[in-house]
Amino acid sequence: MATLRPIIYNLHRLIDRCTSPSPTGVDRVDLHYAQFILQKAQERPIYFLRQRQNVSYLVPFKQAASLINTLEKRWLQGLKLPQAPIINTSYDYLRHWPATRFRQQRQLLIDPALRHHLSHSTKPPIYLHSGHGTLHHIDLHEQIKTQLQADMLYYLHDLIPIEFPEYTNHPNALAMHQRRLKTMATTGRLILANSEDSRQKLLAYCQQHQLPQPEVQVLFIGVEELFIKAAQQAKQPIPSRFATLAQSPYFLTIGTVEARKNHLLLLHLWRQLFAELGEHCPKLVILGKRGWKAEHIFHLLDSSPALQQTVIEIQDANDQEMLSLIQNTQALLFPSFAEGWGMPLAEALTLNTKAICSDLPALRECGRTQSLYLNPLDGLAWKAAILNALSEPPQLKQAYLPDRWEDHLQKLDELLISLEAKS
Numbered sequence: 001m002a003t004l005r006p007i008i009y010n011l012h013r014l015i016d017r018c019t020s021p022s023p024t025g026v027d028r029v030d031l032h033y034a035q036f037i038l039q040k041a042q043e044r045p046i047y048f049l050r051q052r053q054n055v056s057y058l059v060p061f062k063q064a065a066s067l068i069n070t071l072e073k074r075w076l077q078g079l080k081l082p083q084a085p086i087i088n089t090s091y092d093y094l095r096h097w098p099a100t101r102f103r104q105q106r107q108l109l110i111d112p113a114l115r116h117h118l119s120h121s122t123k124p125p126i127y128l129h130s131g132h133g134t135l136h137h138i139d140l141h142e143q144i145k146t147q148l149q150a151d152m153l154y155y156l157h158d159l160i161p162i163e164f165p166e167y168t169n170h171p172n173a174l175a176m177h178q179r180r181l182k183t184m185a186t187t188g189r190l191i192l193a194n195s196e197d198s199r200q201k202l203l204a205y206c207q208q209h210q211l212p213q214p215e216v217q218v219l220f221i222g223v224e225e226l227f228i229k230a231a232q233q234a235k236q237p238i239p240s241r242f243a244t245l246a247q248s249p250y251f252l253t254i255g256t257v258e259a260r261k262n263h264l265l266l267l268h269l270w271r272q273l274f275a276e277l278g279e280h281c282p283k284l285v286i287l288g289k290r291g292w293k294a295e296h297i298f299h300l301l302d303s304s305p306a307l308q309q310t311v312i313e314i315q316d317a318n319d320q321e322m323l324s325l326i327q328n329t330q331a332l333l334f335p336s337f338a339e340g341w342g343m344p345l346a347e348a349l350t351l352n353t354k355a356i357c358s359d360l361p362a363l364r365e366c367g368r369t370q371s372l373y374l375n376p377l378d379g380l381a382w383k384a385a386i387l388n389a390l391s392e393p394p395q396l397k398q399a400y401l402p403d404r405w406e407d408h409l410q411k412l413d414e415l416l417i418s419l420e421a422k423s
Contacts, residue, residue: 005123006045007047007125008048009129010130010131011048013131014067018067023071036412038064054109056109076319078320118148125150126151127151128154135184136175151189152187154190156199159177161176162181181206190216190415192219196361199218217415222409223404251330252326252332253284253286253335254326260337262358264300266333267304282330284333287325326348331389335358335382345367350400352396353394354372357374
């Protein structure tokens with residue numbers, strides 16, 4: 001074990017999200033990375049950190065393992081388990097706040113317990129952060145790099161808070177993401193990006209803002225094995241609690257209901273389709289929770305008689321139910337204004353389901369030649385495509401070969417091994 005470099009993994013996002021019943025796309029990436037790092041404990045020292053602003057705390061290994069394993073079973077396997085063990089309750093936050101403030105004032109940002117453990121290693125550590133969230137606290141990451149001599153690895157999901165701050169749910173999202181990119185560029189040994197589009201945007205941003213040009217490699221996000229295996233088997237029936245959907249055709253859109261996802265386009269189209277088709281109008285299924293800055297959309301959903309008859313909101317589906325809903329829809333609709341990657345798109349195409357999506361560079365990388373790409377502002381084109389999909393078989397004409405987590409993590413492992421030779 002002592003021959004390989006220790007890995008420090010920032011567990012902040014999973015700790016922060018541990019009470020959520022279902023994962024976001026970023027959550028899925030973070031969980032796969034945490035599982036991968038947990039398995040590496042058999043061959044090298046592994047340390048998990050939590051973060052309070054600019055201050056880090058070492059998470060006991062057994063607590064971290066319990067959190068990761070519980071989230072995997074609940075989020076990815078869909079098991080009905082008690083919520084994951086909570087490492088950062090409100091009481092815990094208040095209990096640690098005096099120590100956090102004391103250490104901030106004295107610039108003791110790295111947990112002394114972590115320093116003690118690392119003092120027994122003959123090689124400097126590798127620090128891995130895949131969740132974006134706390135990177136705007138640059139001082140801690142600078143200390144980890146300079147004082148621990150760590151090689152810093154980050155995963156970049158997108159630049160949306162910088163490109164479209166109006167779509168975010170935090171008043172300081174623009175400034176925070178700018179600081180995150182500064183942390184990545186100035187401390188990063190290697191940055192992993194979810195798409196070539198994200199990679200190019202990051203490099204252009206660094207050049208524009210006179211930041212160091214970091215090494216950036218693209219590692220596409222994998223499709224869950226549940227979807228890949230299901231694609232080789234007979235189509236699954238619609239879940240019993242959504243049995244009414246089997247009575248007529250429906251279209252599916254997946255994602256939090258927020259302005260960036262452009263649900264408004266679909267709702268206006270569905271009012272028009274209902275006016276023209278009446279009882280023959282297909283249903284629109286919105287799979288996702290209600291989010292932020294979308295009160296006008298919520299008002300339409302709650303007040304329009306036409307939409308109340310044709311639109312169905314589902315906020316609590318697990319992966320197995322989502323899989324079945326994708327398999328039985330006429331097409332996935334993905335009219336978003338901005339994306340770093342397209343996880344629902346990849347899942348639909350993996351399951352041999354047609355997809356109509358926005359003509360965005362990241363979605364073209366994800367959907368390749370198997371998706372129909374339209375301008376997210378062109379309502380007439382979307383209406384025509386939906387009507388065509390209603391009258392055609394929902395299956396793809398050409399098979400889609402999905403990116404797999406197995407390949408993604410194998411490449412990550414190779415990158416970690418390559419850092420051994422450079423330590």
